[in-house]
Amino acid sequence: MKRSIGLLLALVIWSSVAQANNSSFEIQDIRLEGLQRVSPGLVFRNFPITAGDQVSSAALAKATRKLFKTGYFDDVKLSRDNGVLVLKLLERPSVSLIRIEGNDVIETEMLLEGLKQGGLQEGDVFKRATLESIKQDLVRVYASQGRYGASVTTDVETLPGNRVALNIDVAEGQIATIQHINIVGNTVYTDEELKELFSLKLPHFWSFYKKDDRYARQKLSGDLEKLRSYYLDSGYANFSIDSTQVSITPDKKNIFITVNVTEGEKHTIRAVDIAGEMVVPENQLMETVRVEEGQTFSRKLIVESQDALATTIGNAGYMFANISPVPEVHDDNTVTVKFFLDPGKRTYVRRINISGNTRTADDVIRQHLKQMESAVASNEMIEQSKVRLEKTGYFKSVNVETTSVPGSDDLVDVSYVVEEQQSGSFSASLGFSQNSGIILGFNLQQDNFLGTGKKVGVGISNSDTLTEYSYSYVDPYYTVDGVSRGFSLYYRERDFDEDNTSAFSTDEIGGGVNFGYPIDDYQRLNFGLNLEQVSINTNATETPAEINQYIADEGNDYFNMILRSTWTDNHLNRGFFPTKGYSHTASLELGLPGSDLSYYKASFNTKYYRPLDDNRNWVLSLRGRFGYGGELGGNEYPFYKHFFAGGLKTVRGFEQNSLGPRDSKNDPFGGDVLITGGAEFIFPTPFVKDQSGWRTLLFVDAGNVFDTQCSSASIAGNCEEGIKLDELRYSAGFGLSWLTPIGPLSFAIAAPLNDKSGDETEVFQFALGQTF
Secondary structure (H helix, E strand, O other): OHHHHHHHHHHHHHHHHHHHOEOEEEOOEEEEEOOOOOOHHHHHHHOOOOOOOEEEHHHHHHHHHHHHHOOOEEEEEEEEEOOEEEEEEEEOOEEEEEEEEOOOOOOHHHHHHHHHHOOOOOOOEOOHHHHHHHHHHHHHHHHHOOOOOOEEEEEEEEEOOOEEEEEEEEEOOOOOEEEEEEEEOOOOOOHHHHHOOOOOOOOOOOHHHHOOOEOOHHHHHHHHHHHHHHHHOOOOOOOEEEEEEEEEOOOOOEEEEEEEEEOOOOOEEEEEEEEEOOOOOHHHHHHHOOOOOOOEOOHHHHHHHHHHHHHHHHHOOOOOOEEEEEEEEOOOOEEEEEEEEEOOOOOEEEEEEEEOOOOOOHHHHHOOOOOOOOOEOOHHHHHHHHHHHHHOOOEEEEEEEEEEOOOOOOEEEEEEEEEEOOOEEEEEEEEEEOOOEEEEEEEEEEOOHHHOOOEEEEEEEEOOOEEEEEEEEEEOOOOOOOOEEEEEEEEEEEEHHHHOOOOEEEEEEEEEEEEEEEOOOOEEEEEEEEEEEEEEEEOOOOOOHHHHHHHHHHOOEEEEEEEEEEEEEEOOOOOOOOOOEEEEEEEEEEEOEOEOOOEEEEEEEEEEEEEOOOOOOOEEEEEEEEEEEEEOOOOOOOHHHOEOOOOOOOOOOEOOOOOOOEOOOOOEOOEOEEEEEEEEEEEOOOOOOOHHHEEEEEEEEEEEEEEOOOOOOOOOOOOOEOOOHHHOEEEEEEEEEEEEOOEEEEEEEEEEOOOOOOOOEOOEEEEEOOOO
């Protein structure tokens, strides 16, 4: 009001001046009076009249209105001093201080930040309209938290120097809770059954934590949709929600919700039909439809059928297909469901865009893509490409989006957005391991070396159990069709006595070449040939009789030609921390005829993951590992190729390698048969927002190793031939894995369930470089 009066007064004064001095005049100069904080530049930018202009009263009135719109002035007066236009300006006060009192639920810093976003902070020009608007916004914020009785009062305190202090007093009020939810019109299901569908609840013991007894309009809308879906998925095709009433008590502390429904009769499917242009054979389309004649009517199955038809047609290249399900309700409580197909034009991929990769080269990513540019677009190939990228282990997340090309009805762009993660390690280390003691080493292990997709490993390590110098290299795309080739060289000194097994050590030097061949998108065969020289070192007093006897029979130096072959069938959805799918791995190691030692060692590993919710946060996992080794020719199976069990990789809760047969010194000796397995219940890691780098689980493990042929030097009772399932050991516990910047770190707290006398147990176990 004050601003309007000031503007009117200015115009009246100028009108009098103008009438006394003809209707227009030429401005020789402009003088500003009254400025304190506002810069002259701001005034001249918003007052579109300059010296030399011939102005009229109408032009001055328009310029004055524009200057008022800046919001910086309470009053603008115009006068004329000969040829000089004088602007007498009264600035609005600035906000010198903002005081907030009465707030407990929302911190003062958060409220001040909200005021700032609303256009009010210390140092700004004070605008009362802005203050009133922010008051209403604050009340709405509190109402969104269920505090419908909240109120905000303000006081503007005048300070010297054309400044003001704002005093904001908040009365937060109490949280209004839902005291009653009433459903009217239901006869098929009880109130209790239907209210279980709602996320809104009456006050209960956990309400203080879940806060689900607080009313929110969005939650109620979601609950009503759940209610509608529940009936429509249960056959009630004519179900309707007639009205909803939400009332609050005068003291604004209690809320009552009433929902009026009409259930109708239960319906069944009379017939299912597909009409429209059949770009895919009709019988193939019908196989994907989830709705069948005689079924109870279900909107969920109709939507799933619609999605399945769209996917099937999309796999054929019709990305913009329109599938319209039309249920026709009959008087005899049956429904005919007809799907109308409009496939549109066949769609092609114009461009594939890749973003988010800072280390991995584009061409490395494109090697894993099934969908090609300029080819027919396929939903299946686009999704398979996403899964293949996730399986590499290079990326924490992979998202794909398909967008139509503007101006075209048959072209799309496909965009893959990746978030990279640590896919290896590079370290010079001085550390300590639970099993290996002090570790000195330099290790480079990269599955995506310098973003090239090549796997490179260089290692120099020295610990109580292992001294190793190694180099490995694998090119997973040695050929464009996915044939891999790799090389390896190594020298190792291993002290098995320090690794909780029999007292002996080995010196090994070797190298080899390997090739991998893809069978399909999931299966792969790998073959490798290694040449190695192995020397066995013993201790006269500590080495058991079994090893001394073996050396007496076979010697202690062996030159072996080893053929290794592996078959993998990997349907897991991720390289790290999978949540869905399964994988099988079968491997065979052969000491070829002509070697000093001829033997075979076979193993089979399987893993299975089944999500228990749509977000795949709760997952059931099963795993199993089986191994068997034996001799080829006349020599005995090499004891240093034995299987071992116990520890994080097999049966948690028992010490590393401690299970199974023991030698004459009562140290773990391993065996030629391995049986291990387990089940895991994976759940979200508490208090962690980004779950992609964490895994928490409860587990049950089982396993042991056995020997089918004891050494002639074995002491009676230390080795019993054969597989005895009643000797399997069991454990249960809690596990945690974390993908750190230097590699995965895993912990387990386990309790053996059936340990026997002589078993070596361990409650807490950890490892760096291993995940569950």
